[in-house]
Amino acid sequence: MPDFSDAAVKAAFGAFAPEARRGLIGLRQLIFETAADLPEVGTVEETLRWGQPAYLTPVRKSGSTLRLGVPKSGGFALYAHCQTTIISAFAAAFPGQDRIEGNRAVLFEDASQIDPDRHTLLIRHALTYHLRPVSGGSA
Template identity: 40%
Template sequence: MPTSAKTGARKDIRKQRGTAQRDTDRIDPAISAVLSAYAKPVKDKLLALRRLIFKTARTTEGVGALEEALKWGQPSYLTSESKSGSTIRIDGVRSVPNQYAVYFHCQTNLVETFRELYPELRYGGNRCILLDAADELPEAALRHCVALALTYHLSKRRATAK
């Protein structure tokens, strides 16, 4: 490969990485305000969860760019570009100060699937995975659950096409 082609390819890679990194660094002021309302332990966990969602989206085939928005007053992550997945929301649990949750659309089978795959996690009905700010983030399990949610519609389309 000619040197100029190599240099151009490296610039493209750096540009892609820079954009991906900025996605997680740049927080809409409205979302930042919601997260800042929580005590530090919950806020830190929600920010870690936010990073995990963006990273999972970047590394999961078919997802594309995420849209971050407030839905029902909660930071929400939508696959608006690809329409590949179901919305994911994150928030603290208001009735339990040191808990936070990852919410999924209750009319999907996502939480039911997660229960089968990860019985060690705690769940809130068919709506969410409950987490405690004092505990380590179960990253591997959450990455898998988030990837399943972000490809929910894509998986259904593939199953229907067969």
């Protein structure tokens, strides 16, 4: 398992079934890699929310929280806040390419279903969700 700065997060990952844990660790790595390419989001904090590993941008408040977990249907999932357009925009951009649960999650059966190029776009959208585009020109 990778290094964790939060013992509760480490315990949460340790409690996942091995197959789910492998995929969730892959998504975790993708979140941190994506954040490293986005200096405007600042530091990403890893903590627990609702007992699940969660990723926030507390310093700059640029993003919406992402969570990782295991849905009741099995496999593993990447969750976004259901009152955002993060999941719906992703599903519209890539129709039929992922199993989507409403406005709240992308569901995976196996780690091989993680597409770094495609899922990075979803993560990028979440981490920058509250950033407003700067309009050009004079007022």
